[in-house]
Amino acid sequence: MTKTEHRRTLRALAGTAALAAALIAGPSTTAYAQQSPQQTPAEIAALSARLQAAYPSTRFGEIRPTPWPGVFEVAMGANLAYVDASGQYFLFGHLYDMKVQRDLTAERKDTLARIDFGTLPLADAIKDVRGRGSRALAIFSDPDCPHCRRLEAELKGLSDVTIHTFLMPIASLHPQARAKAIAVWCAKDRLAAWQGLMTRDQAPPAADCAHPVDRNVTLAERLGVTGTPTLVAADGRVLPGAASAEQINAWLSRSTTSAEGPAQSNSAAQASGKAP
Secondary structure, three states: OOHHHHHHHHHHHHHHHHHHHHHHHOHHHHHHHHOOOOOOHHHHHHHHHHHHHHOOOOOOOOEEEOOOOOEEEEEEOOEEEEEEOOOOOEEOOOOEEOOOOEEHHHHHHHHHHOOOHHHOOHHHOEEEEEOOOOEEEEEEEOOOOHHHHHHHHHHOOOOOEEEEEEEOOOOOOOOOHHHHHHHHHHOOOHHHHHHHHHHHOOOOOOOOOOOOHHHHHHHHHHHOOOOOOEEEEOOOOEEEOOOOHHHHHHHHHOOOEEOOEEOOOHHHHHHHOOOO
16 A cells, blocks of 8 residues: 555545544434424325335335435335435435434334234134243244254243243145144143143144144234244244243343233333332
8 A cells, every 4th residue: 555545544534433423422413403394194105105106016114204304214024225205215224323322223123023912813822821921922833843842941941921832833844743733732731732742752643623723824924924933022022043041031021011911111110109
């Protein structure tokens, strides 16, 4: 590198550092306050129409204004993008609020990925109550999935939890799984049959009855659950894979909702005179 190139590099780095410092210092907050009011529902509807007309093969979800004046957030399935009012210019990446050091895109993706626990058809799941069962957990599981069997061994280390297991055989990977899932559901004691199969490899006798297995597979597809095991906390957070009991306990402890309903916030608890 020549001396001239070296000096240019240093000037560029200095400029980048100055820009970052300016962003973190927060002048953008004042700038936002000086902008015109947030976009109206009519403007968002007009943008939605423009996007659908310009890109008919793309399925657009919710469109929302952002703190960045003139820029909208648009959902496309599990993906997020940022677009101007014309619908012509797109930005793919993460939007940060540098003043408060928040990744707005990551937070929004977490919200979009959540599952509304209250809408789950729990009657179609095998119920297992441990202790008081105050914490709620739903699991999509395949009888022939080795990771699901490893998870079942870890679940023995959980207490004070209500587990709802949705039998979700993945026929393309495990051709015999559907028959096993139906046999478990048709057993006199579903929970015992499930645990015997998953922890001791004791398959229940083949059986047939009215069952929710096919509904569970359809439900999983609708929710975007593509693999097993998949865990869902009561506040909608999703955890894929066979986590350890310690990891699951820590993950559940961050839930804002219990099996008995939304947890009271500290401020609300203090206002009501109750300990948080």
